[in-house]
Amino acid sequence: MRKTLILGMLLLSAFPLRADLYLKIMNHTETVTADGKIQPAPDVPYEMWIGKDRLAGVNFNGPTVVLDFARQVLLKVNHADRTYVEIPLPLDRAGLEPLGMLPMFSGTAAVAPLNARKTIEGYPCDGYVVSIKAMGQEMKRTIWATTQVKPELARYLPTYSRRDEMHFMDPESLKEMRKAAGFQVELEAEMAAPGGGREKFTGRLQFMEERTPPPGIYAVPEGYAKQGPAPKK
Numbered sequence: 001m002r003k004t005l006i007l008g009m010l011l012l013s014a015f016p017l018r019a020d021l022y023l024k025i026m027n028h029t030e031t032v033t034a035d036g037k038i039q040p041a042p043d044v045p046y047e048m049w050i051g052k053d054r055l056a057g058v059n060f061n062g063p064t065v066v067l068d069f070a071r072q073v074l075l076k077v078n079h080a081d082r083t084y085v086e087i088p089l090p091l092d093r094a095g096l097e098p099l100g101m102l103p104m105f106s107g108t109a110a111v112a113p114l115n116a117r118k119t120i121e122g123y124p125c126d127g128y129v130v131s132i133k134a135m136g137q138e139m140k141r142t143i144w145a146t147t148q149v150k151p152e153l154a155r156y157l158p159t160y161s162r163r164d165e166m167h168f169m170d171p172e173s174l175k176e177m178r179k180a181a182g183f184q185v186e187l188e189a190e191m192a193a194p195g196g197g198r199e200k201f202t203g204r205l206q207f208m209e210e211r212t213p214p215p216g217i218y219a220v221p222e223g224y225a226k227q228g229p230a231p232k233k
Contacts, residue, residue: 019210020051021156023183025203033197046203048163050156054218057166065166066218074165077220084220085227091168108133109173111180114142120185121205124148128180141189147182153208157182183208 024047030040047058053070066075072089114127125144132139147154164177185205193199220226 020049020213021153021160021208022211022213023048023050023208024206026206027201027203029199029201031193031197031199033193049213049217050159051213051218053159055159055163056217057163058217067162067165068218069159069162075220077224079221082221082224083227084224089165090171091165109169109176111143111176113179118144120144121207123183123185123205125185126182130177130180137192139189139191141187143180143184144186145180145182145184149183149208152210153183 024045027044027046028041029044030038032038045060047060049056049058054066054068056064056066058064063079064075064077066077067089068075069089074087074089074091075084076087077084110131112129112131114129116127118125118127123146125146128143128145130141130143132141147157160183161178161181164174169177183205184203187201187203189201191199191201
């Protein structure tokens with residue numbers, strides 16, 4: 001009996017109590033000035049954790065954004081000033097300004113298949129073109145996404161497919177973005193840079209795997225102050 005109990009404890013310790021999906025993305029930006037010079041910026045890592053009915057996006061130079069679908073809330077956690085904002089889901093874009101959060105996305109998006117395939121980081125990917133119209137301008141992005149992953153990773157796709165709700169997109173744009181089915185392996189974008197020239201952005205998936213999430217990754221850290229609507233004058 002004692003040997004059986006010890007064996008059971010050893011088996012439990014060999015596996016994490018709970019594994020979520022961890023993705024590491026490396027974002028790279030470079031500016032091509034009006035006279036053709038290239039000004040590269042440092043690569044910035046971005047992490048995403050996906051669990052049961054929730055996900056967290058960790059910006060190393062900015063806030064952490066959590067979508068908790070079980071509680072039906074979005075949390076934007078600002079580590080610089082130790083504050084956070086809690087917004088009910090589904091998002092009411094009209095209610096963001098009183099919270100001091102102008103929409104990060106205020107246009108419309110349309111997605112069309114690129115009818116091309118390529119392998120990136122070992123993943124067979126399908127290409128999609130995303131056309132975004134905002135502030136009187138049209139921007140285009142190219143997304144390379146894969147659905148060919150191990151079954152234990154594919155089970156996270158339903159939650160992962162809702163990640164664009166972090167960007168406060170309207171329902172129709174969210175529906176369009178889901179046409180780029182699967183895990184996004186690479187994103188390429190180009191836009192006008194402040195002061196002239198062009199800004200090129202590339203985000204590439206480095207790896208994804210199941211891991212035990214850090215404690216509190218989906219929660220507000222202790223001692224952070226909640227922000228609300230500014231008082232009326």
